[in-house]
Amino acid sequence: MTTQYDELGSLYEEFSRTPFRQELEFPSVIGALGDVRGLRVLDFACGNGVFSRTLMQRGARHVVGLDESAGMLEYARAREADEPLGIRYIDGTLPDALAGTFDLVLGLYILPYATSYEELVDLCRVASRALRPGGRFVTVLVHPELHPDPDHYTRYGFRLTPKDAPGAPAPLTDADPVDLHLTFSGHDTHIYAHYWSADTLELALREAGFGPVQWRRHRTAGSASDVPPGFWEPYLSAPHAAILDTYKEPEPS
Template sequence: MTDISQFDSLAQLYADWSEMPFRQHLEFPSVLGFVGQVDGQRILDLGCGSGVFSRQLAKRGAATVVGFDQSSGMLDFAVQQEAKEPLGIRYIPGTLPTELHGSFDLVLAVYVLPYARSYNELLSLCRSAADALRPGQRLLASPMSPAINTDPSYYSRYGFRITPSGPLTDSTPVDLNLRFDHYDAHVTAYYWTAATLEKALVEAGFTSITWHPYQVAETDDVDPAFIEPYLYCPHAAIIEATKTPVRCDG
């Protein structure tokens, strides 16, 4: 798997990045809109990072929220936020315990799949999500968009720059430069085509794969000149898939 330690010192940066306008006006409303009602649900935030989505899911009424991440720095930050404002979120490092397999109604995986360096690693992440879900339940993931704009300056207004290391093919390394306020940090992600993402999901046991567009809430007062370039060419996609239901033959 990709070098998880690259995230250990970036928890506060990622928490502050969640306040960026494109995330507030587009990403969060879109992702949480497709999540839908969470009352009474058991949700796994796979690759929870600083816990931004975990906390939102808990506040929206999920019965159980488990945040899982392999970055100790990210998890430490998330645990500190839970201590400051207890919401009943459980954070787990390392490997998801087997007793939690098959127990979740939803797995959310925002900015997780882009950190698989090889197809086997991508498949492993998809299988981890499938293992966690009950049959017939959903994965909602946000991989790097297969149609990203390769002009490094295109996304600069949104607080980051994207620079592929070469032509966009499966597993091409991409430099993500998070540059806003006083921050200027780099992490390495990996590009995957839509066909390969769907192949990994199907091989992991998912069906009914759907790609969702971003949406702006009608109540949002946001400058179209600011938001429309992202709507036209987002850096991340939203993909939904269902774990294959158990068949009851005869």
């Protein structure tokens, strides 16, 4: 399946080296995941495999990367060939043999791919189907309360605006398209996703068989950095992304 991400493997790798990802997004997601040692993990919408590699390096027992983008998977498999970690990458649909076998599913920006509520529930059901009862689903998506000024995020290497919206942006509603405009290091690339409200996200997760949702806070690496004092405060006050943490409820007995 051809997607908007097919040509972006190396671009995402470069973006992964920016201060935003190294010092804020990675620590935030890794902090939400906690200790992954010994876990069987599905990296749902693994992209170029950056988090698949991180999970394996942090001690996961088994990591499978799943994605629909042939270009992203080509990049991820090339990295695996050059630096073997034992990660398996799968194109498209999760095989039946792997259903119910994972302790943890990480879904990085997969839910914004849904263009309707039905598609949103279907994506949540993929994560649920992959998990054993009690297994966790940690997902990152467009924040329901993102800052309305697109320039709020420019210092971090991107802008986030309603797609094709002239003038001042109106309040977003469910399924509205948004434009993630990557502007770091001279790049000028647009990636399109969809906005979902907090209530709708939690409803879709419940419908897919998940329990209560915890909204995790972002954090910074807390290490020495070249960024100026106060650099992260605007983002932490109004992040563009939310981190949701939930679990698959056991089947009724």
